[in-house]
Amino acid sequence: MLTRIANSLYWTGRYLERSEHLARYLRVQYFSMQDIPMQDSRAFxxxxxxxxxxxxxxxxKTLSEAEVLRSVGMSYEEPSSIRSTVRLARENARALRHVISTELWESINAFYLYCNNFSPDFFVTHGLHEFTSEVGRCCAIIRSRLDDTLLQDETWTLMKLGIHLERAVQLLRILLSKLYDIEEMNARGDNPILRQYQGTVILKILEGFDLHQQIYHQPLSPQTTVDFLVAHPQFARSATYNLRAVTTLIERLDGNAPEKNPVLFQAGKLFHYFRYLEYAEVEDDLVGQLSKALDSVYALHDAIQARYFGESE
Incomplete structure (x- = not known):
């Protein structure tokens, strides 16, 4: 396969997964302010x-709600907005129409058209929940088309590799963002109950609140949250689950070749770091440790890019 095609497959997966996480963060975080009895909950x-x-x-920094929402949701001038991310996914997929199924292409194109045609003014005033929920629904449809209408060959493997690596990235970014929120609340001396509620917000963003309750049968705590989101091997959004998937997918790309693959070794080390992470070892510097872990995932991306695509994004 041409490296250009392989690169587009990988980045299509990454951009699609990124759009869903950005949309979920925006929806849950925005509406959570209605549940927080804080004087400046909107600014927070x-x-x-x-x-x-x-x-x-x-x-x-003084922020305008309308400007923030328009920028992160609708602006094509903001490269990290939901709309920009979806457009990038579609641009990559358009170059792949000869290697992906018609059904997969049509679902990606329909996703882009929905986002592109959504009124920015309506989004800012009334449409945030509708838009971000539809982003999640469209991504679920695309993933089903990926699994159901492609052979599990190199094309499928590269898109799945992008999805799982991006999922690990977004998990760590969400955790770090919310830890910074908690640090801000600590500095202001906010009510400990409000700080604890941020753990609930994290789990709801990652759609793991109910599963966490089923597994631990105890009040939510920083330790159970980190153990669940980072180390649990069966939660599909955990760092462990997704690094194991990344490792398996890299093995597939290599055809289980006997020679040592440094990228596979790097992925395997990172998987084992997450799988056997002990909360007691990181609790005193959780932000620092998770930041290092995120840097390691970015370094793994760089290694994948260099070995399989021969270029940088």
Whole structure:
């Protein structure tokens, strides 16, 4: 397969997965401010959204709700917006029409058309929940088309590789964004119950709240949250689950060749780090440890890019 085609398959998967996580973060974080009895809950929520989308961590910055929502949801000028991410997925997929199924292409194209035709003014005033929920529904349809209408060959493997690596990236970014929120609340001396509620928000963003309750049978705590989201091998959004998938997919790309593959070795080490992470070893510097882990996932991407595509995105 041409490296250009392989690269487009990988990035189609990454952009699709990214759009869903961005949409879920925006929906859950935005509507959570209605449940927080804080004097400046709106400003706090908008700062959190800005941090997740743009990496902006200035607590003194004055934010306009309409401008923030339009920028992160609808703006094509903002490369990290939901709309921009969906357009990038569609642009990559358009170059793949000769290697992917008609059904998969049509579902990706329909997703783009829905986002492109959605009114930015309606999104800002009334349409946020509708739009972000539809993003999740469209991504679920696309994943089903990927699994049901393609052979599980190199094409399927590369798209799945992009999906699972991006899912690990977004998990860590969401955790870090919410930990910064908690640090901000600590600095202001906010009610501990409000800080604890941020753990609930994290789990709802990642659609793991109910599963967490079923598994642990105890009040939510920082330890159970980290154990579940990072180390649990059977939760499909956990770091462990997705790094195991990445490792398996890299093995498929190599055809289980006997010679040592440094990228596979790198992925395997990262999988085992997440799988056997002990909360007690990281709790004193959780932000620092998760930041290092995120850097390691980015480094794994760089290694994948260099070995299989021979270029950088």
């Amino acid at each position: 929520t908008l700062r959190s959204i800005e941090r997740m989308y743009k990496g902006d961590n200035d607590p003194e």
